[in-house]
Amino acid sequence: MRNFLYFSLTALVLSATACSKDQDKPATQFDIKQDTYTLPGSQLFPEGIAYNPGKGIFYVGSTTNGDVVQVNVETGAASTFAAGSAQNRLDCRGMKTDSRNRLWIAGGAENKIHVLNPDGTLLKTWDTKALFNSGFINDCALDANYVYFTDSRVQKVYRAAVGADTPGEVEEWLTFTNTQLPYGAGFNANGIALTADGRYLLIVISNTGKVFRIDRSSKAIAEITLDQPVTAGDGLWLTDNKLFVSRNTTGQIFPVQLDNAFTQGTVGAGFGTNLQFNTTIARADKYFLVVNSQLNLRPSGTMPPPAAPTLPFTVSRVTIP
Numbered sequence: 001m002r003n004f005l006y007f008s009l010t011a012l013v014l015s016a017t018a019c020s021k022d023q024d025k026p027a028t029q030f031d032i033k034q035d036t037y038t039l040p041g042s043q044l045f046p047e048g049i050a051y052n053p054g055k056g057i058f059y060v061g062s063t064t065n066g067d068v069v070q071v072n073v074e075t076g077a078a079s080t081f082a083a084g085s086a087q088n089r090l091d092c093r094g095m096k097t098d099s100r101n102r103l104w105i106a107g108g109a110e111n112k113i114h115v116l117n118p119d120g121t122l123l124k125t126w127d128t129k130a131l132f133n134s135g136f137i138n139d140c141a142l143d144a145n146y147v148y149f150t151d152s153r154v155q156k157v158y159r160a161a162v163g164a165d166t167p168g169e170v171e172e173w174l175t176f177t178n179t180q181l182p183y184g185a186g187f188n189a190n191g192i193a194l195t196a197d198g199r200y201l202l203i204v205i206s207n208t209g210k211v212f213r214i215d216r217s218s219k220a221i222a223e224i225t226l227d228q229p230v231t232a233g234d235g236l237w238l239t240d241n242k243l244f245v246s247r248n249t250t251g252q253i254f255p256v257q258l259d260n261a262f263t264q265g266t267v268g269a270g271f272g273t274n275l276q277f278n279t280t281i282a283r284a285d286k287y288f289l290v291v292n293s294q295l296n297l298r299p300s301g302t303m304p305p306p307a308a309p310t311l312p313f314t315v316s317r318v319t320i321p
Contacts, residue, residue, distance in 0.1 A: 030056040032073050032284050032317060039069055039313040040078055045298045046313055048095035049291045050103060051282035058282060058289055059103055060315060061092020068092060073284060082120040089114060094139030094280055096147065098162040104147050106137040113137060113149060113170050126170040128158060141192040150189040150203060180221045181212050191236035200262055204233035204245060213262045226265045230254055235280030251275045253288065272318045276310065288318045
């Protein structure tokens with residue numbers, strides 16, 4: 001993906017890529033000077049993040065009550081953008097904004113996909129469990145035409161059209177087998193990214209640390225050979241041939257230099273400090289905005305968490321090396 005470039009004076013020229021406007025467009029009109037952004041709520045346990053550079057706002061979603069919080073990148077002011085209770089939503093995972101400023105949300109274990117209007121009102125919800133017997137809708141990636149969703153439990157990828165004023169229906173775009181892309185215990189397909197030319201989808205498998213390439217035209221699946229696995233891979237960000245992998249249990253982000261064919265990759269040194277079970281990431285100019293989810297401390301069923309989360313919940317600004 002290539003950054004959108006701004007030219008002042010009499011014209012504004014956009015250098016378009018296959019990615020959506022919320023991805024690599026620099027935020028040079030905003031001063032992203034805060035090291036840490038404070039989020040409201042003692043039980044937020046955020047996971048997904050999406051940045052809207054045209055507004056200078058990023059969105060973060062809660063995995064406990066489905067709330068979506070909006071945060072101003074200049075001032076750090078945070079407020080509720082969309083209450084989960086008012087929209088029948090309990091969980092927010094990966095998120096992206098499309099070219100019409102609509103917010104797409106992966107619904108996690110609730111097995112729903114939501115899309116919100118630019119004002120935060122609910123446009124539509126799909127029950128992917130009822131439609132496709134999904135398992136865990138984890139993350140999403142989009143370009144000008146489609147948004148794609150990973151399923152961490154069931155070997156499927158879902159898709160919806162985003163190019164029109166009215167978004168298309170979610171479809172079961174791809175199913176695959178263990179021979180094509182192995183699944184095991186725990187979380188499997190997680191973060192997802194699109195190459196700049198729009199040809200491939202890249203998906204990280206959290207429990208094995210493998211990365212796979214899916215040809216969007218033929219739907220052929222191939223493993224990208226890495227010199228070391230990126231286990232606990234969560235959110236992804238792709239800029240040109242460099243894939244950034246947010247690895248939650250390591251507390252760092254790892255760059256992976258890929259070849260031009262996206263068949264091989266070399267994992268570099270991790271970066272980022274004081275991250276707390278970092279999940280998804282969004283790029284804002286020369287920084288990543290990184291969600292400190294603390295999901296390892298989130299209550300689950302009858303099992304008590306090992307410790308209380310460190311409050312307040314935060315998003316960190318991390319300089320991209």
